[in-house]
Amino acid sequence: MFILKWLELRLIIFNHAFEMYVGAIALIFTALGIWLALKLTKPKVQIQVVEQIVERVYQEENAEEFRVNEQALQELGLSKRELEVLQLMATGLSNQEIAAKLFVSLNTIKTHTSKVFEKLDAKRRTQAIEKAKRLHLIP
Amino acid sequence: MFILKWLELRLIIFNHAFEMYVGAIALIFTALGIWLALKLTKPKVQIQVVEQIVERVYQEENAEEFRVNEQALQELGLSKRELEVLQLMATGLSNQEIAAKLFVSLNTIKTHTSKVFEKLDAKRRTQAIEKAKRLHLIP
DNA sequence: TTTTCACTCATACTTTTGGGTGATTTTATC
DNA sequence: GATAAAATCACCCAAAAGTATGAGTGAAAA
Numbered sequence: 001m002f003i004l005k006w007l008e009l010r011l012i013i014f015n016h017a018f019e020m021y022v023g024a025i026a027l028i029f030t031a032l033g034i035w036l037a038l039k040l041t042k043p044k045v046q047i048q049v050v051e052q053i054v055e056r057v058y059q060e061e062n063a064e065e066f067r068v069n070e071q072a073l074q075e076l077g078l079s080k081r082e083l084e085v086l087q088l089m090a091t092g093l094s095n096q097e098i099a100a101k102l103f104v105s106l107n108t109i110k111t112h113t114s115k116v117f118e119k120l121d122a123k124r125r126t127q128a129i130e131k132a133k134r135l136h137l138i139p
Numbered sequence: 140m141f142i143l144k145w146l147e148l149r150l151i152i153f154n155h156a157f158e159m160y161v162g163a164i165a166l167i168f169t170a171l172g173i174w175l176a177l178k179l180t181k182p183k184v185q186i187q188v189v190e191q192i193v194e195r196v197y198q199e200e201n202a203e204e205f206r207v208n209e210q211a212l213q214e215l216g217l218s219k220r221e222l223e224v225l226q227l228m229a230t231g232l233s234n235q236e237i238a239a240k241l242f243v244s245l246n247t248i249k250t251h252t253s254k255v256f257e258k259l260d261a262k263r264r265t266q267a268i269e270k271a272k273r274l275h276l277i278p
Numbered sequence: 279t280t281t282t283c284a285c286t287c288a289t290a291c292t293t294t295t296g297g298g299t300g301a302t303t304t305t306a307t308c
Numbered sequence: 309g310a311t312a313a314a315a316t317c318a319c320c321c322a323a324a325a326g327t328a329t330g331a332g333t334g335a336a337a338a
Contacts, residue, residue: 029165079284092266095325107287114326124294125265125325127231218314233294246317253296263324264295 069136076119076135083137085112090129090138208275215258215274222276224251229268229277 073083088098099109113125122128132138212222227237238248252264261267271277 026165081285089265090269092261092263092269094263094323104285105287107289108285110326111286114328117326122231123326124231124233126228126268129265129268130229130231220315234296235294243315244317246319247315249296250316253298256296262296 066139067136068138072135073137076137078116078119078137082112082116082119085109086116086128086132087138089113089116089125090132205278206275207277211274212276215276217255217258217276221251221255221258224248225255225267225271226277228252228255228264229271 068083078086084102085098088101093101095109095113096106099106102109113128117123117125117128120128120131122131129138207222217225223241224237227240232240234248234252235245238245241248252267256262256264256267259267259270261270268277
């Protein structure tokens with residue numbers, strides 16, 4: 001049966017030799033057309049701007065020098081001493097440790113912190129630190 | 140002469156009818172191939188990357204999405220909940236407020252904070268926050 | 279000269295934070 | 309199903325933080 005079918009196919013090809021020829025031509029030239037199109041078209045150049053953030057390693061953050069926001073400082077009316085206490089507070093020191101560092105009494109530091117909280121509208125030191133960082137009063 | 144030439148051309152066409160036919164087929168299918176190729180292939184795009192260094196102003200710092208330092212997190216053995224408490228702590232919330240926010244008791248938050256301090260080797264919340272920022276555990 | 283203000287300090291009191299300990303329940307993992 | 313880690317909660321105690329109030333001093337501004 002397979003052979004018979006094969007012979008039948010051969011017969012069809014033979015009887016339709018012209019159509020087969022034209023078909024082959026059509027196929028070949030379609031392929032040629034496709035090839036031509038792919039080869040000869042210019043690639044469309046598309047400029048794509050890629051914002052590339054400069055690689056920043058953790059440690060480099062500190063390399064970037066810090067400038068206090070003088071304006072915010074003025075507006076809040078924070079004194080030099082108060083800012084100093086605020087900065088030390090942000091480093092994680094206790095009131096006692098700050099007092100020792102600045103050679104003043106614990107009560108003095110408490111007064112300063114109280115004023116800082118008042119001016120920054122904060123209830124706690126952690127909140128004060130957070131707000132101060134936002135306002136770029138401390139690094 | 141023009142008419143004679145024209146008659147001559149007609150004769151050529153007539154005598155070579157088969158070749159003309161095949162040529163026409165070839166032309167048509169070449170065009171088809173070209174059309175197919177152009178229509179069905181993605182436009183070739185040549186991407187030209189233009190590096191643009193992004194200037195960073197104060198406010199933009201927050202725009203830069205923050206990635207936690209997973210490695211440090213692992214090394215310290217901070218749990219998910221502990222990190223969560225740490226983050227809220229850094230926003231300036233009190234233990235009571237954190238407890239309310241997470242729908243747990245104050246005592247639970249205290250245990251979490253204690254563990255955080257232990258793992259971060261901190262004595263106070265302010266110190267813990269400072270260290271966590273350094274290690275890029277919190278923004 | 280007076281006034282203002284930053285800085286200092288103190289006392290008394292309340293609230294929050296943090297340490298220590300122990301226990302139960304969930305959740306994930308083998 | 310056993311085990312371990314995480315999460316939950318409680319109680320007690322001490323330390324630190326924060327509030328309120330008052331007051332003294334010195335320097336600069338009005």
